[in-house]
Amino acid sequence: MDRSSPVPLYFQLSQQLEEAIEQGKLLPGTLLGNEIELAGRLGLSRPTVRQAIQALVDKGLLVRRRGVGTQVVHSQVRRPLELSSLYDDLEAAGQRPATRVLRVAVIPATAEVAAALGIAEGIDVRLIERLRLTHGEPIARMRNFLPLKPLDPTQEELESTGLYRLMRNAGTTLHSARQSIGARTATPDEAALLAEPDGAPLLTMQRTAFDDTGRAVEHGNHLYRASRYTFELQLLIRN
Structure with missing residues (x-):
């Protein structure tokens, strides 16, 4: 993440995740974990991670599953x-x-x-x-x-x-x-x-x-x- 960039961190994260999904680095079915785990792993705030995930949920690339976490679905x-x-x-x-x-x-x-x-x-x-x-x-x-x-x-x-x-x-x-x-x-x-x-x-x-x-x-x-x-x-x- 480039913290000196004017591009919001949530958008940087969503772009990186989307690219990984499109290139097959994150395959359908892959579990990303919950927001707290992701935030700790990436050194970001929970609201930043939540916003990035929501952007990809809206695009149909990720899905939230209760008790499981965030999961990659098939890209369009x-x-x-x-x-x-x-x-x-x-x-x-x-x-x-x-x-x-x-x-x-x-x-x-x-x-x-x-x-x-x-x-x-x-x-x-x-x-x-x-x-x-x-x-x-x-x-x-x-x-x-x-x-x-x-x-x-x-x-x-x-x-x-x-x-x-x-x-x-x-x-x-x-x-x-x-x-x-x-x-x-x-x-x-x-x-x-x-x-x-x-x-x-x-x-x-x-x-x-x-x-x-x-x-x-x-x-x-x-x-x-x-x-x-x-x-x-x-x-x-x-x-």
Whole structure:
């Protein structure tokens, strides 16, 4: 702690704790102890520690448990808006991603999927449905629709890496994407799958990816837990 800094001590402490949580130095489930123990250990006053903890409780990074103390919970995933795989983004952030394959099937393209991929309705496409987890906790349900070639992934491949990496390995050069983001409430089935209460808020994302020739090569329809996930945007001011 820099006691000569104009930055309040409680804010310095909350920033250091938040950084440790985000970097995986303080893992979910870690007990920090109670405020008196923390204050004594850090050489700070109890009100300073209480204010720092409350700031992180408000952010959903810590939780107070009666008789136990302060405990680290899962941090919220912050993802930049760019053409990247959620698996790769989580891996780069030290979030320990995992995948549960829910369904892989060949189905006729619906009108929506056909329009996105630029094909005729009813043409066969590959449906890949997965549940993405971080630290063992579900964070997103992803449905991807792809042409039948060149990618025909195995369940083991889908569980071990991101879809975009598999597409690149199969020879697809991803170039750009069109994406829309929205929100709605979870159905009972979606809530159960994502470990949320019925009617919980969910973020929605629809994305169509294009290769370097301008051909649509993937259409995704995804759901994210709003309690655990945010999109980050960088805005440029146009003079």
